[in-house]
Each structure stands twice: as C-alpha cells, then as structure tokens.
Amino acid sequence: MPVTTRRSFLGAASLVSGLAAAPLPVLAAAPRGEPDxxxxxxxxxxxxxxxxxxxxASALRAISESAQMGCYYTDRGTEKLTAMIAERHGVSPSQVVIGEGSTEILCxxxxAWGRKGAILCPDLFWDTTVVYGERQGVQSIRVPLAADMSLDLTALAAKVTDGVSLIQIxxxxxxxxxxxxxADLRAFAASAAPKATVLIDEAYNELTDRPDDNAMIDLVRSGLDVIVCRxxxxxxxxxxLRVxxxxxxxxxxxxxxxxxMSFxxxxxxxxxxxxxxxxxxxxNQSRxxxxxxxxxxxxxxxxxxxTALPSQTNFVFVKVPDANALRDAMGERGIAIRGAYGAAWRGYSRVSTGKLDDVARYAAALPELAQRLWG
Structure with a gap:
C-alpha cells in the first residue's frame, strides 16, 4: 500500500490548486442555425x-441561482416542494408524490395497478402512459366517447368489474x-372508487373557468380511493423542466x-x-x-x-373534413398543428394556443385554407 508523505501531499495539493486557478477553456461559438x-x-x-x-421570471431566477448546486441531489428541495403542495391542498406530505413530469407518475x-388488473379508460384521451403500460403487458379496456365527444361516465361505470384495477380519466x-x-365526476368517483382506484389527470385544471370547483382533490381528503395528478x-x-x-x-x-424510474x-x-x-x-397572466x-x-x-368543441384548456378541437389535410396545408405556411388522432377521428383537428402572434397567423390562415381545401 503506498505511503502518503508530506511532500507527496503538498505536491497533490499544488496540482489541485493549479487546476482551480487555471482559466476555463474558451469555447467556439456554435454556428447559427435552428435552435436546439x-x-x-x-x-x-x-x-x-x-x-x-x-x-x-421567478422560476428563471431560481434556475440561475441553483445552477451552481447542480452537482448535488435534490432531496431537501423535493421535500420542500412536497410540503408546499401538501399544505395548499390540506393533505399530509406522505400523500404527495413528485415525479419527472406527471408522465413518470402516470407510467x-x-x-403498479396494471399488474393487478385492467386499466379502464375512454378510447380517446391522452393515453401515452396507458400505451406504455400495454407495452409492458398491461391490459386496457377502452370505452367509446358519447355522441357529443364527452366522456361517457355511464358507459365507463358499466364496465367496472372485478378485473378492473384502475379507471383513468x-x-x-x-x-x-x-x-x-x-358534480357528475364526483358522483362517478364515489360510486366507482370502492371497486377500483380512480385516477384523474388534471393537467389542465388551472386553465378551467373554476379550477377549485373542478378539482377532485377533496375526494382524496374524504378517503376515497382516488389519485389526482397535476x-x-x-x-x-x-x-x-419535467416536474x-x-x-x-x-x-x-x-x-x-x-x-x-428516476431518483x-x-x-x-x-x-x-x-x-x-x-x-x-x-x-394569472398566463391564463x-x-x-x-x-x-x-x-x-x-x-x-x-x-365548428369546435367547447374547450376549458389551452387547445381547441376543431371539426374539419380532414385533419391531416389541414395539418399539411398549415405546415406549408410554417404553422404546426396536430393531425388526426387515428382514422376514427380524422374529422377533428387540435390546435394549441401558443404565442398570440402565432395564433394570429393560424387565425388568418384558417378561413382561407378551409375555403381552398373544402370549398
């Protein structure tokens, strides 16, 4: 085993000191082009x-001030955020789970629930995390939307059996x-939760007309088997930033x-x-x-x-003859919108709000393109 002498220790210390004092390398400016x-x-x-x-701006300041601490894990910060969320919603910190975006939590x-039974869900919703489960062998049961494109709670309730472990909305x-x-969702959850866990993804809750009234966190406080994701x-x-x-x-x-899956x-x-x-x-400004x-x-x-469906979010589902045709035509003008969500919904085009100048471009182009595409 090597022996550390005073001379070798001082030599190592001088090396470290020299490294610390050395100027950082000057990086060449990246070529101008498309942003990353x-x-x-x-x-x-x-x-x-x-x-x-x-x-x-408050978040940007925090990112800048915390960047120098990026070599450390986030334990205390995560505990602080957990406590803040718990205090606002009147629950224990042990009832709050923080993840890398709600996506990680939903996956x-x-x-966790898919290993115990099937996931019951609508046939059209943000199902990326259910699809993730399906790739791992999880079974899903999909229920058609109502004729007006709303979630059919009656049809969902009829499918709740002993083989269902989770209902995702x-x-x-x-x-x-x-x-x-x-009121409809609360009544559904009260009826369904004794049979299966009810998962409610409230990603857009803060954008609704009455966020507090539309939130289902009170069902958690009342002891129902409910999970609310934000x-x-x-x-x-x-x-x-994935939180x-x-x-x-x-x-x-x-x-x-x-x-x-993260730490x-x-x-x-x-x-x-x-x-x-x-x-x-x-x-308030964002809203x-x-x-x-x-x-x-x-x-x-x-x-x-x-026409379009009534929206309580930062996007609108517009009824069109061909969503993919509109997507392509908008794309030719540098305007990115969604195409069809599968063959069954080719007649609906989703457009997000985005920057107001960009929305203005869409708003100016839509009547002209609709006339050109469909007369």
Missing part, C-alpha cells in the same frame, strides 16, 4: 399544448378540451413511489417549481394569454364556417 429547443426559425408552434410565456401507476380531456361537470408543464410553462405530482392516500403514494428529480425543475408555485401574478388565444381561435373557426 422550441419552434424552428419562423415556425408557429401550435401543436404541443405548451405555454411559451413561461417559465415565470408508474400504469405498471383526463379532465379536462385531451385532445377534446371538454370538461366533465364537477403538472408544472402547462400553465407554469415548464414542459421541458409533476400526484395527491392520493399514503398507501397509494408508497405504491407509486415503488415504481418511479430525486431535476434540480433546475424543482427549484423553478418551488419559486413559481405561488406566483399568482404569472399564473389571460391562453383565454385570449382561445378566443382568437374560436373566432377564426366561425369565420371559416367550421
């Missing part, structure tokens, strides 16, 4: 339900943008944590979430921008002689 993140140059990005007015739930729904009336990706404008959370019973929370969280995201969680000025953009879209829809 966000819209391409000149593109109106209206396809992904992002809030391009975020993150809040964990799909695995997105409210407001994505991609339709439609909100289930709070995210910082939408109204908080932090989609790329989400679930509120549920302590037993459910422990079960979810056992299936999470500790993203330090920049956690810092930003702590700083902006109670930033009501930013949240105002969304509502203005949504009104612009609805006005353009009417001018184009089209």
């Amino acid at each position: 993140f966000g819209p391409k140059i000149g593109q109106a990005l209206l396809s992904r339900n992002e809030n391009p007015y975020g993150p809040a 964990a739930i799909a695995l 997105c409210n407001p729904n994505n991609p339709t943008g439609m909100l289930i009336p709070a 995210t910082f990706s939408k109204i908080y404008g932090m989609a790329g 989400g959370y679930a509120i549920t019973s302590q037993d459910n929370a422990e079960r979810i944590r056992a299936h999470l 500790g969280g993203n330090l920049a995201g956690i810092a930003a979430a702590i700083a902006s969680y109670n930033d009501t000025a930013f949240l 105002a921008m969304v509502l203005e953009g949504r009104a612009m879209i609805m006005d353009a829809v009417a001018k184009a002689g089209l």
Whole structure:
C-alpha cells in the first residue's frame, strides 16, 4: 500500500490548486442555425399544448441561482416542494408524490395497478402512459366517447368489474378540451372508487373557468380511493423542466413511489417549481394569454364556417373534413398543428394556443385554407 508523505501531499495539493486557478477553456461559438429547443426559425408552434410565456421570471431566477448546486441531489428541495403542495391542498406530505413530469407518475401507476388488473379508460384521451403500460403487458379496456365527444361516465361505470384495477380519466380531456361537470365526476368517483382506484389527470385544471370547483382533490381528503395528478408543464410553462405530482392516500403514494424510474428529480425543475408555485401574478397572466388565444381561435373557426368543441384548456378541437389535410396545408405556411388522432377521428383537428402572434397567423390562415381545401 503506498505511503502518503508530506511532500507527496503538498505536491497533490499544488496540482489541485493549479487546476482551480487555471482559466476555463474558451469555447467556439456554435454556428447559427435552428435552435436546439422550441419552434424552428419562423415556425408557429401550435401543436404541443405548451405555454411559451413561461417559465415565470421567478422560476428563471431560481434556475440561475441553483445552477451552481447542480452537482448535488435534490432531496431537501423535493421535500420542500412536497410540503408546499401538501399544505395548499390540506393533505399530509406522505400523500404527495413528485415525479419527472406527471408522465413518470402516470407510467408508474400504469405498471403498479396494471399488474393487478385492467386499466379502464375512454378510447380517446391522452393515453401515452396507458400505451406504455400495454407495452409492458398491461391490459386496457377502452370505452367509446358519447355522441357529443364527452366522456361517457355511464358507459365507463358499466364496465367496472372485478378485473378492473384502475379507471383513468383526463379532465379536462385531451385532445377534446371538454370538461366533465364537477358534480357528475364526483358522483362517478364515489360510486366507482370502492371497486377500483380512480385516477384523474388534471393537467389542465388551472386553465378551467373554476379550477377549485373542478378539482377532485377533496375526494382524496374524504378517503376515497382516488389519485389526482397535476403538472408544472402547462400553465407554469415548464414542459421541458419535467416536474409533476400526484395527491392520493399514503398507501397509494408508497405504491407509486415503488415504481418511479428516476431518483430525486431535476434540480433546475424543482427549484423553478418551488419559486413559481405561488406566483399568482404569472399564473394569472398566463391564463389571460391562453383565454385570449382561445378566443382568437374560436373566432377564426366561425369565420371559416367550421365548428369546435367547447374547450376549458389551452387547445381547441376543431371539426374539419380532414385533419391531416389541414395539418399539411398549415405546415406549408410554417404553422404546426396536430393531425388526426387515428382514422376514427380524422374529422377533428387540435390546435394549441401558443404565442398570440402565432395564433394570429393560424387565425388568418384558417378561413382561407378551409375555403381552398373544402370549398
């Protein structure tokens, strides 16, 4: 075993000191071109339900100030955010689960509950995490929407059997943008929760007309077997920072944590979430921008002689003869919107609110393109 002498120790110390004093290398400027993140140059990005007015200034300051601590894990920060969420919603911190976006939490739930039984869900909703579970062998049972494109709670209730372990609902729904009336959803959950866990994805709750009334967290406080998921990706404008959370019973929370795939969280995201969680000025401004953009879209829809579903989100589901044709035509003008969600829904086109200047481009193009495509 080598012996450390005073001379060798001082030599090593001098080396470390020299490294610390050495100037950092000067990096050559990257060539100008398309940005690594966000819209391409000149593109109106209206396809992904992002809030391009975020993150809040409070979040950006927190990211900058915390960057030098990026060598450390996020334990205390995650504990602080957990406590903040728990205090606001009147639950114990042990009932709150933080994840890398709500996506990670929803995937964990799909695995944890999918190993015990089937996932019952609508046939059109944000089902990416259910599809993830299906790839791991989880079974899903899909129920058609009602004729008006709303979630058919009666049809869902009729499918709740002993073989169902989880009922998953997105409210407001994505991609339709439609909100289930709070009283109807509460009655459904009260009836279904004794038979299977009810999971309610409330990613867009803060954008609804009455967020507190439409929230289902009171069902968790009342002791029902309910999980509510939320995210910082939408109204908080932090989609790329990946922070989400679930509120549920302590037993459910422990079960979810056992299936999470990350460790500790993203330090920049956690810092930003702590700083902006109670930033009501930013949240109010974001909501105002969304509502203005949504009104612009609805006005353009009417001018184009089209109709759209009633939306309580930062996107609109527009009824068109061919969603893919409209997507392609908009794409030729540098405007990105969604195409059809499968053959069954070719007649609906989803457009997000985005920056108001970009929404204005869509609003100006829609009547002209509708006339050109469909007369």
